[in-house]
Amino acid sequence: MAWNEPGPGRDPWNQGPKRGDRSPSAQVEDILKRLKDRFGGSGGTPPPGGSLNGSVAGLVLGLFAVLWLASGFYVVDEQEQAVVLRFGQHVDTTRPGLHWHLPWPIDTAEVVNVTGVRSVREQATMLTRDENIVDVELSVQYRVSKVDDYVFQVADPDITLKQATKASVREVVGQSTMDFILTDGREEVADETKRLLQERLDAYKSGLVVTEVNLQQAQPPEPVQAAFADAIKAREDQQRVKNEAEAYANDRLPKARGAAARQIAEATGYRDQVVAKAEGDAARFDKLVGEYKKSPKVTRERLYLDMMQSVLGGSSKVLIDSDKNGSMLYLPIDQLLRNARGGELQQDYVGTPNLSHGGSGSSADTDRSRDRSRR
Structure with missing residues (x-):
């Protein structure tokens, strides 16, 4: 029989089924089987397509698990602190750096800026102690001092601070007169408001500390501003005239004191001169008396001649x-x-x-x- 005679089993180089005759599904099943054996899978022949779907699901689950665990990492900056909550309960407060917690929904981290200065502005019309109305504009600067109190003790600390600011400045303005607020008491009003505001925040355990309170503006209502401007100008004129009078007094008094001292010195000098002249005349007369006693006629004639010479x-x-x-x-x-x-x-x-x-x-x-x- 010829080697190339047609018919099955006639080719000595083709005694079995050719490899190229296998279906693609069979090839995929072989690959999945080898992968399953390599990763510890059990033997047996899976149904067509089931092994592929299970492997893909496992990979997806593994990748999801890795991503879920990686989501627990978080970074806290230098100016921040973080509060870690486990099912809503506080378990830790972390400092700046890289940290990890159990991923959501088990743990959550709330990061709070504790060094940044925040500000709030309050403007309102208030009644003073002397029953006047004044428009006040106030700015408050504050920061977080205790992050635990800031997160847990008050529902909204920033709104609480704004309301406490309004209450504190109303209390201070209500205890002061309008002239005091508009002129010399601006700084004192700001300091007293800061003190009262900090006391209220500490009582609420808000975790906030007030760093600065500035009274930006304090003025009467718009309809009466012209009258108050005239009153302030009159007060300034009064102070200016008073200063000028004090300057004039400070200029005149030293001159008057100097003139008085000069007159006293001149009177003293005149007194000393008269006394010295009188003493000299008395001494000269005493000497003339002595000479007269020695020679009365000559002395008398000499005195006469001197007198006539001075007269004529x-x-x-x-x-x-x-x-x-x-x-x-x-x-x-x-x-x-x-x-x-x-x-x-x-x-x-x-x-x-x-x-x-x-x-x-x-x-x-x-x-x-x-x-x-x-x-």
Whole structure:
């Protein structure tokens, strides 16, 4: 029989069924079987398509489990803290860093910023102690101090702080007068509001701390702002005039004190001068008395001459002895006029010395000496 004779079993190189004759489903089943044996699967021939579906489901479940466990990782920044809740109950508070908790829905982590400064602004119309109405605008800066209290003690801490701010500023404004709020008491109102607000937040256990309270604006209502502006201007004018008066007083008082001190010094100097002059005159008189006792006639004549010289030295009159008759009198009129204009006369023309050519100087001196001796 020829080797290539047609018929089954005639080809020596093709004694069994060819590999290419197997169906694709059989090939897939072989692959799945090998995978199942490798990963510890049980023997047996699965139904067509069942092994493939089970493997894919297992892979999906495994991937889902990995992702579910990885979802438990969370990162807390430097300025934050995290509160871990297990079925809604607080179990831990974590610090900054990488952390892991049981994934949802078992554990949840709520991250809170504890260092960032938050702010709230409150504006309202309030009644003062003196029954005036004032518009107040207030800004509050705060941050989280206790993260556990912030999360668990109050339902909404930010709204609670806003309401507490309104209550605190109303209390402070209600205890103050309007002039105090508008002028000198702005800083004091802010400080007192901060104190009351912090007391309320601590009583509520809100976990918040107030860092700054600023009174942004405090003014009367719009219809009466013009009148209040006039009142404030008048108050400023009063203060300005008062300052000017104080400056004038501070300028005048030192000058008056200096003038008084100068007059006192001048009076003291005049007193000392008069006393010294009187003492000098008394001392000179004592010396004259001593000299007079030694030689009364000479001293008396000398005193007389000095006195007459002081009295008649500045006179413009000329004295002539009428008892002495002479042939002619010569008066130096030009010299007398010059002396009269100057306010004084030359000593040579006082008395009767040498004015008349008819008399001699020696006889005039003799007569003057005789007259003095008669006195």
